[in-house]
Amino acid sequence: MIRISLIAALALATAATPALAQRAASPAQAPSLGAPSAQDWRTPNPDDVMVIDTNKGVVFVELSPAIAPTHVERIKTLTRQGFYDGRSFFRVIDVFMAQTGDPLDSGAGGSELPDMTAEFTFRRGASDPFVVVSDSGSSQTGFVGVVPVMTQSPMLMAMTADNKITAWPLFCPGVAGMARGSEENSANSQFFLMRQAYPSLERRYTGFGRVVAGLEVVRALKVGEPVSPPQDVMVRARMLADIPGAVRPTLRVVDTAGPWFAAQVAQMRAEDGADFSACNLKIPSEVK
Template identity: 85%
Template sequence: MTRMTLIAALALATVATPALAQRSSPQPPPAALKAPTAQDWRTPDAADVMVIDTNKGRIFVELAPRLAPAHVERIKILTRRGFYDGRSFFRVIDVFMAQTGDPLDSGAGGSELPDLSAEFTFRRGAADPFVPVADAGASQTGFVGVVPVMTQSPMLMAMTADQRITGWALFCPGVAGMARGSEENSANSQFFLMRQAYPSLEKRYTAFGRVVAGLEVVRAIKTGEPVAAPQDQMTRVRMLADIPGAERPALRVVDTAGPWFAAQVAQMRAEDGADFSACNLKIPSEVK
């Protein structure tokens, strides 16, 4: 099988520095956000939450079937087969991602199931759940559940045959994506969890969910390309719905369609101005 790789080239940009800067009056700092209240929380569907136990701690990934239904189904099938138990994080780059899911723990393996067709983009309709956070005219940035996305302008919906527009995931910290070989339709079992934002992956790799709890665990995984022995491992991987009730953790996540998140968006837009990024927005979670 072709070795699964990710594009790792960093794009460099130069920023012109103005010779003169206008003096402006100091602005008071924005008021701190209050703690989320009962109306701000939601409970994810346990059938769409992947629970990854590692030797560094536990990671919860909420899957996004709206964005990549075939890849989400593959993740569920392999998880329920125990395929991911004991798999190593064999390629981990500090400012990039942590890759795993290979039975050979090398990047050269996969499952016996057929490779998947790419789901780099999705089609957004007017009735689809979408929380906008920025509008650039020709495009909109927002959230489908916990996954940050960008889409074409909704004004184009009236001009398309299916009344839908194209959208794609933003590879922000915590986003879960499928590794692949040089062929676009070659994803199989290997996946990666983003440690930092990496825009060059957009529309080139399939995103199937996002870490909603345990990002600090992802960032604590031992780095290397490849990782030197001993490698950190996924000791056990289960769907939250399959964990017996007596030991099943209770997970709740701030709703991106709720008032607390809307207040955060407004605050971040005011603070960051032209540098506003959906990747900087936080989605608090609680695990009990």
């Protein structure tokens, strides 16, 4: 069974999507904000960071249990089983995504674990961490950690039984999503890493995290649909917490709730005006 219908999503993209992808592919607009200070950095929970060693370099993906708890747990389980070691990036589309995680390296396989119920959206309450970067009145855009998210207006919270509103991740560059077949509840082991922004995936695929370091590696993977041999591979995938302390990389990421990021938002909103997009905001990281 084909485990992903992303090609159909590609065909269904809106007319505005190519322009957005082109913008995201242009050189990064480096905000003239100076270097982040000590208070701007945070250290991710190592149990929520997937470290992917590829033949092109290392990719660090911070997982988001708040957005897709079931899918995050599946990624952790398969990573710790060694399931992803040696898996190829068998479908890589230039202005779209890089797909992997299939033991058949074809798009037709999965793990022996059961398929999962979709987590296309999640519920956000007033006390849940959320950094607002834009508010249209009817909706808000912001960040849950490093993941860009859109939500209903918080004014609706008082009208819902659980006092929460619906939210969903935006498929910006670096966002990690779960592949699936034509059935919504068919995600299993395959996942993809966004090379560019692709809004047509929103509320149709489960986003479970984001690349915080190594996006240039994802964008350097050999393109093909499918990729003809030789294919780029995940040589090894581990959770950061499982790497022995003596050789464990030290990762820190700019806090989207901090002052440096807030200043970047203000600057980009002033520069971009009506074209402002959360996908164009940068989240610096350091790996040592």
